[in-house]
Amino acid sequence: MAGPIPELEERATRCARRLCEADRVLLASHIDADGLTSAAIAAQALERAAISFETVFEKQLDEDAIADIAATDYDTVLFTDFGSGQLDIIGDREDAGDFTPVIADHHQPADRETEYHLNPLLFGIDGASELSGAGASYVLARALAEESDQSVAADGGAVTVDSGTPARADNRDLAALAVVGAVGDMQASGGELRGANEQIVAEGVEAGVIETGKDLALYGKQTRPLPKLLEYATDVRIPGISNDEAGALQFLEELDLELQREEDGEWRRWADLSNEEKRTVASALVKRAVSRGVPAKKIESLVGTAYVLCEEPVGTELRDASEFSTLLNATARYERADVGLGVCLGDREGALEQARTLLRNHRRNLSEGIDLVTREGVTHEDNVQWFHAGDRIRETIVGIVAGMAMGNEGISRSKPIVAFAQKNDEAVKVSARGTHSLVRKGLDLSVVMGEASRAVDGDGGGHDVAAGATVPIGREEEFVEMADEIVGEQLS
Known part of the structure; x- marks a missing residue:
């Protein structure tokens, strides 16, 4: 295999071979832009490899969600853009014989091993800034193209899948979605994608699906x-x-x-x-x-690198990686992951129009949320700032609101921000956002969310610059106290 990321080649091949051995696969993925593009990349790769599959989405891969997956009659489950952080729970299910997991993720892994685990962090590549979940899925898709017995011309010509979109023998066309996922995961820090992401961009350019150049950011x-x-x-x-x-x-x-x-x-x-x-x-x-x-x-x-999906029409959200990712974020965060997946898979009629309607609603909700936080302000601790939105901001977008509100009057960019929103009658969703400048100084919100949530009988994780958790109602102030202490230690 001449894969895009040499360090991941052997593991990606091993995972691809396991998928090729499966009669059918359950594809489970996260709901944000990175998760949707991860699922779309994996879905097209599986379809092109003639592997039967079904797709499900989860807002959070917790113990209940994994139990539901275990209750299905699928022997092989492909997790994309999550799974690494829940490997302890998944591993117990694997040991019990419920299913064999194949994981393509970029989040911090739990302290557990499994055979088919593709994650850049296991190979010295930063999953927060150099390779997204969609990037990991793309690496797997490239390996799957090598390992599967596809019906393609001997010269590597194109075939057509059921969706009517052109399929390349090597899956390099899927690099466009991988770039959308990386941009949606805030990995274009400093105005451009770096590290392993650059290698995927290069493959997309070679495949004729991506154009890059300096432009207004x-x-x-x-x-x-x-x-x-x-x-x-x-x-x-x-x-x-x-x-x-x-x-x-x-x-x-x-x-x-x-x-x-x-x-x-x-x-x-x-x-x-x-x-x-x-x-x-x-x-x-x-x-x-x-x-x-x-x-x-x-x-x-003001100037950065633009990532243009050159096969999409000029003047549409789908042409620009940043606008495409925002469109996707507006779907699954409102329980319409099917719409976002449809757009990624090429539905340019019904799914795209539904996505645009959801985007208009999403923008209105974000604007109202930012106004609410700015008007009511945040509580400043020594090392963090926080607010509790209750049920006034959806728990699926409260992290986006928090990040966008940073820098507004009374809301500092020199401290990470922690946001609470009601999840259900028993639990509260916590989202934390920092800046890349704070990360360079030692901030790791994945550690903060994980340790602080577990200290109050919750659970969490994510990336250094953005992470989340779920904690029991009534334990929020304890959580903030612990988070403030950990951030203080990291930035001291």
């Missing part, structure tokens, strides 16, 4: 009208433009460009501009930032 370049693109671009706050509708309009009107469509007078989008027009806008934006005293380091971050 603003969300919405494909779909937002230019004034809204600039008004809502708040990662780098430019006085007189960011969060200023009139200011953004005035800024654009002062440029000597045709920025509105002749046929209907509507504003053009960034994707509609020529390269020369883009340079004009970008140059004026930088000059404005300099004149308003924006720090040089912030100005530099």
Whole structure:
């Protein structure tokens, strides 16, 4: 196998061979953008390998969810974008003969071993910044293409699967979804994907499904009208433009460009501009930032690497990896993982329209959540800050809200933020978000969430920059006290 990540090649091959031996497979995956793309990559790879499978999604892979999986009559279960952190529970089920697990994940593994476990952390690759769950699934898909007996031309030509989409003999076309998953998992720190992710990007470019290049690092370049693109671009706050509708309009009107469509007078989008027009806008934006005293380091971050899915139509959410991932986040977090999976698998009619409706609802909920947190404020401890949303913010999006609220008035970016939301009558969902700057100083929220939750009879884990947990109702303040102490130790 000439796989994209040499360090994972042997393990990926072993996992692929086990899947090829199965009569059928239960594919279980997480519900965020990384989980949905992981499932879509695995689903297409299994289908192309003529392996029968069924797909299920879980918000959280806890003991009850694993028990439900064990109760099915599947002898082989493929876990994507989760499973490593729950390996102790999964291992007990494996020992009992309930099923054989195959795991393609990137989260911190539990202290347990299993034979078919594909995780970059086991091979010295950072799962928080260098390879996502979708990336692990892609590595497995590439190995599965090698190991399976596919009906392809001897010269490696394309065949067609039931969905009607072209299938490549080596599954390299699935790199596009792997990039969407990595971007959705916040791995494009510093404006670009790094490490093992870069090797997947290179394969996508070679396969003709990804284009890369330097561009403005603003969300919405494909779909937002230019004034809204600039008004809502708040990662780098430019006085007189960011969060200023009139200011953004005035800024654009002062440029000597045709920025509105002749046929209907509507504003053009960034994707509609020529390269020369883009340079004009970008140059004026930088000059404005300099004149308003924006720090040089912030100005530099206005430009990053764009990841374009070149087989998707210009001007749609699917063309840009960041917008695609946001669209996916708006599906399964509202109990419609089937819609997100359908979009990933190529449904450009019913599923895409449903996803767009869910996205509009998602944006409204995020905006209301951010307003709530900013208005009511957070409680500051020595080393963390926190808020409790109760049932006013959905537990599936409270972590996104927390991360987006950082930097707003009264909400610091120099401390990790911990957010609580009601999960059910007995438990509370906890989400924690940090910054890559804090991680470089020693922050590891995976450890914080894991240790603090278990100290109050809960459980948790995740990544260094973003993690989550579930704790019993009434134990939140104990949890915060423990989390504050651990973060203090990490950053001392």
